[in-house]
Amino acid sequence: MSLLEVQSLESGYKILKVLWGIDLNVEQKERVILLGVNGAGKTTLLKAIMGLLKIFNGKIYFEGKDITHLRTDKRVKLGIAYMSEIGIFPNLTVDENLELGAFFLDSKLTHQRKQQMYEYFQDLLSHKKALAGSLSGGQRKMLGIAKLLMSNPKLVVLDEPSNGLSPKFVKLIINILDDLQNKEQFSILIAEQNIAFLDFAQRGYVIDNGKVVVSGNLSDLKSNNIVKKAYFGIEN
Amino acid sequence: MRKKNIRLIIGIILILVMTALFALLPKIYNNNFLLFNIMLYIALAEGLNLIYGFTGYLPFGYVGFFGIGAYSASLLILLLHVGVVPAILLGGVAASIVGIILTPLLRLSGAYFAIANLAASQAIYYIISNPHLENITQGPYGIMLSSVYDATASYNAMLIVMFFAFMLVLFFRQSRFGLSLMAIREDSITASVAGVNVVLARTIAWLLSAFVAGLCGGVFAWYTSVFYPETVFSLNISIFAIVFVLFGGAATLIGPLIGTVILYGMYNFIGISTPQYFQLIYGLLIVMLIMFLPNGVVSLFKKVKDYVP
Ligand SMILES: Nc1ncnc2c1ncn2[C@@H]1O[C@H](COP(=O)(O)OP(=O)(O)OP(=O)(O)O)[C@@H](O)[C@H]1O
Ligand SMILES: [Mg+2]
Numbered sequence: 175m176s177l178l179e180v181q182s183l184e185s186g187y188k189i190l191k192v193l194w195g196i197d198l199n200v201e202q203k204e205r206v207i208l209l210g211v212n213g214a215g216k217t218t219l220l221k222a223i224m225g226l227l228k229i230f231n232g233k234i235y236f237e238g239k240d241i242t243h244l245r246t247d248k249r250v251k252l253g254i255a256y257m258s259e260i261g262i263f264p265n266l267t268v269d270e271n272l273e274l275g276a277f278f279l280d281s282k283l284t285h286q287r288k289q290q291m292y293e294y295f296q297d298l299l300s301h302k303k304a305l306a307g308s309l310s311g312g313q314r315k316m317l318g319i320a321k322l323l324m325s326n327p328k329l330v331v332l333d334e335p336s337n338g339l340s341p342k343f344v345k346l347i348i349n350i351l352d353d354l355q356n357k358e359q360f361s362i363l364i365a366e367q368n369i370a371f372l373d374f375a376q377r378g379y380v381i382d383n384g385k386v387v388v389s390g391n392l393s394d395l396k397s398n399n400i401v402k403k404a405y406f407g408i409e410n
Numbered sequence: 411m412r413k414k415n416i417r418l419i420i421g422i423i424l425i426l427v428m429t430a431l432f433a434l435l436p437k438i439y440n441n442n443f444l445l446f447n448i449m450l451y452i453a454l455a456e457g458l459n460l461i462y463g464f465t466g467y468l469p470f471g472y473v474g475f476f477g478i479g480a481y482s483a484s485l486l487i488l489l490l491h492v493g494v495v496p497a498i499l500l501g502g503v504a505a506s507i508v509g510i511i512l513t514p515l516l517r518l519s520g521a522y523f524a525i526a527n528l529a530a531s532q533a534i535y536y537i538i539s540n541p542h543l544e545n546i547t548q549g550p551y552g553i554m555l556s557s558v559y560d561a562t563a564s565y566n567a568m569l570i571v572m573f574f575a576f577m578l579v580l581f582f583r584q585s586r587f588g589l590s591l592m593a594i595r596e597d598s599i600t601a602s603v604a605g606v607n608v609v610l611a612r613t614i615a616w617l618l619s620a621f622v623a624g625l626c627g628g629v630f631a632w633y634t635s636v637f638y639p640e641t642v643f644s645l646n647i648s649i650f651a652i653v654f655v656l657f658g659g660a661a662t663l664i665g666p667l668i669g670t671v672i673l674y675g676m677y678n679f680i681g682i683s684t685p686q687y688f689q690l691i692y693g694l695l696i697v698m699l700i701m702f703l704p705n706g707v708v709s710l711f712k713k714v715k716d717y718v719p
Contacts, residue, residue, distance in 0.1 A: 224603055250605035258603070263596045266589075274593050277586070277605045303716065325605065 175238045177202050177361050178223070178254075178329055183232035185222040186384075191230060192218045194384040200329060200361050207375035208365040209395075211404060215384040216365035217259075220333050223363075224256045225249050236329070251278050253328035259337055261318035264307030268298055271306050271317055275324030284324070291320040294354065312343040316350070323354065329361045336368040348374050369405050372396070380404075414584065421580040421663055421719050428452075428667065429573045436565065444678055446565055446633055449572045450626055451674050454647070455654040455666035456575035457622030462652070463660035464582050464591040465615050467516065470524040473647040474531025475505035475620040479627025480642040481538055484553045485546065494558050498567065498628030505624025506617045508534070516612055531643065539639035552638035555631060564633035571625045578618055579663050583719075591615055592661070650674070657699055659706025663719045668707050 176199040186192035192215045200206045210216045221227045223234060225246040234242045241249055250256075255275075262271050272291055276284045292299040295316050301309060306317055315335055322330055335351075336344045348370060355362060364371060372378070378395045380388040388398050395401050432449055436442050458472050483501030486492040492500065515526050541549040582588035590611050593601040602608045627642060634641075650673075658669025673692075681688035703709055711718045 226599060226602070245607070246602040247605045247607045250603060256603040258600065260597065260600060263593055263600060265596055266592060270589060270592075273586070273589060274601070274604045274606070277590060281586070321604070 176200060176235070177204075177237060178363065179233075179235040180219075180223065181233040181235075183219070183222060183234065184230040185227050185232075186218065186230065187227065192384050193222060195232065196381070196384070196386055198379055198386065198389075200363050203355075203359055203361055204377065205355065205362045205375045206364070207371055207378040208363065208381065209367070209372075209378060209401065209405070210365075210381040211367070214381045216381060217333055218384070219381065220256065220331050220363070220365055223331060224254065247278075250325065253325075254331060255322045255325055255327035255329070256331045256333075257318045257322045257335065258333050262306045262314055262321060264305065266306060267303055268306055268309070268317055269302045271321050272298075272324055275321035276326075279325060287324050287326065291324060294323075294350075295320050311338050312340075312346070315339065315343070315347060319347075319350065319354075323358065323360075326358070327360055329363065332362065332364045334365055334367065336366060336371065341370070344368060344370050372405075417717065417719070418580070418584050421584065424663065424719055425573065425576040425580065428576065429569060432569055432572065433566075442561065442565065446568055448670060448674055449568045450630060451650060451654060451670045452667055453568070453572040453575040453626050454623060454651040455658070455670050456572075456579050456663075457619050457626065458651045459579055459655050459660055459666045460582060460622065461615050461619035462655060463579075463662070463665075464588060464595065465612055466595040467612075467616070468524045468652065469527045469619070470645075470648055470652070471527035471529070471531030472619075472623055472651055473643055473645060474527075474534045475508065475623035476627040476630070476647055477531070477538070477639070477643040478505045478508050478534060479624030480631040480637065481547060481553070481627075481639075482624070483628030484555055484631045487555060487558055488553070489546070494560075494563075494632060495567070498625060498632065501628030501631075502621045502624035505620045505627065509617045509620030513613055513616065516609075516616060528645075528648075531645075531648070535639055535643035538643070547639075550639060552636065552641075553631065555635040558632065559635045561633070564629060567629045567632065568626075571622070571629055574625070575622045576663065578622065579666075582615070583661075583663060587611065587614075653696065655706075657696070657706055659708030659718075662706075662708050665706050665708045665718075672707075 178200040180196055180198040183193055183196040184191060196219060208216050208219065218227065222229060225244055229242050233240060236252055236254060272288050273284060276287055297313060298317060298320060306314065309317060335347055339347065352374060372392065375392060377391045379386050380401055388395065388400050432445060435445055439445065458469065461467050461469055479501035482504035483497040486497040486500055487494060512530055515523055518526055538547045539550045543549055582591065590601065590606045593604060593606060594608050594611060598608050631637060654669035654673055655666045657673055658667065659665030677688065708718045
């Protein structure tokens with residue numbers, strides 16, 4: 175049984191269909207990347223998985239349980255954590271942001287997880303009382319990731335964490351995710367355009383116009399012509 | 411953890427001091443009516459703070475809940491001979507029930523919510539003041555509650571309602587529930603993916619806010635004992651409460667308190683004797699405030715100390 179299984183998913187905005195029958199799965203402890211050009215439907219797919227959009231057709235299962243029409247906060251409680259491109263509350267403090275990351279845990283567990291996160295992200299500790307909006311772009315992403323992991327999720331869903339970061343910071347984010355995934359053993363589904371993430375993943379999907387056009391493990395993806403053209407072609 | 415407790419204690423002390431102050435003031439200052447009205451507006455401002463300060467919805471029709479509370483309590487006393495205190499509590503419940511009926515409005519955002527809420531309060535006003543309902547609501551002829559009039563008891567009831575409104579705001583301010591509301595106000599999607607039940611949390615804030623206004627209405631009816639539909643559905647009540655909250659600073663305990671004391675004080679000392687100057691000063695003050703202190707008077711304190719009760 176897959177941790178996450180998406181079957182023939184159709185979804186979109188109001189009456190505009192964006193996803194035209196997506197099949198995707200994520201296994202325990204697996205790292206899966208979602209590639210696709212701007213407007214391909216990556217964010218839409220992640221939002222649909224989180225219950226933020228209406229599902230027109232198809233099914234979503236998490237640990238075998240049908241969550242197709244489950245409310246967002248209940249999905250989060252089942253163990254799916256999501257970081258959107260924004261991901262944090264700029265007008266709340268770093269500490270409050272973390273607290274909200276584990277909103278449904280009891281206060282003792284929250285406290286423990288917070289200490290753990292401050293240990294992972296020393297930089298956040300020194301900005302504990304600062305408003306999240308006053309952090310640098312890189313620090314905000316760190317906070318977003320820490321907030322995400324607060325609830326001890328089984329599946330972490332990330333929407334373009336590299337967005338707006340310098341190559342150096344992108345490397346740092348990848349290292350942190352790599353390290354934390356080894357420690358905490360969650361699965362990752364990550365939407366990215368940055369090719370630097372390709373080696374981080376074990377398997378991937380390329381979507382275009384709301385359909386999966388290529389899927390497979392890393393070497394399949396790298397040798398695929400569509401991927402080559404779309405990603406490696408524009409690289410230099 | 412520690413810090414949280416200290417903040418809680420500071421808040422409670424502040425509330426107890428304010429309550430004791432208004433309990434003792436009638437003994438040394440004989441304008442009981444003014445003291446009552448200040449408490450009433452503090453409670454209304456704090457009640458409005460629950461929904462506006464913590465969720466960002468600006469309820470222009472807030473007075474609707476006040477009017478519902480006043481009428482429900484009065485009619486329960488007059489028609490069903492319910493005791494005064496239970497009638498006032500049921501007035502609060504009635505306001506919350508109207509709040510439940512109006513929950514779909516929470517799907518609207520910004521100005522649309524404010525306008526729809528205003529329209530709803532006017533609709534309630536027209537229903538209650540309709541001459542065809544004279545047998546039940548007395549229509550436009552108003553309510554006379556003189557049979558249960560008790561100046562001291564109703565003053566004390568207001569004191570308790572003010573205390574209750576303060577405690578609710580303190581709870582919102584210090585609890586994880588309050589934090590979840592502030593997260594929703596910032597960004598409801600990010601809040602929902604943090605595991606917050608957005609609809610439920612908003613609805614609770616909305617109904618508690620309505621409940622406070624309903625209680626205020628019931629106590630006001632008891633204290634004044636004679637009133638008309640236009641008295642308890644006057645749009646000025648909404649506007650006063652909103653301006654007091656904005657002036658003092660929303661989402662804090664002391665903001666609405668400061669706003670009410672300063673502005674309602676001014677209104678009474680210069681507004682009634684020389685209304686022409688008052689309008690001018692009031693207007694200027696509000697314009698200046700929005701330009702220079704958009705987060706209210708408390709934002710001045712926040713420059714010195716990062717936490718203001
Ligand atoms: N809120 C919205 N309302 C209507 N249509 C939308 C909305 N958001 C996205 N779309 C449309 O859905 C399609 C897919 O957008 P989506 O945001 O999923 O792309 P993406 O793959 O995440 O792109 P990017 O790499 O730019 O983030 C686009 O055609 C876009 O115009
Ligand atoms: Mg996107």
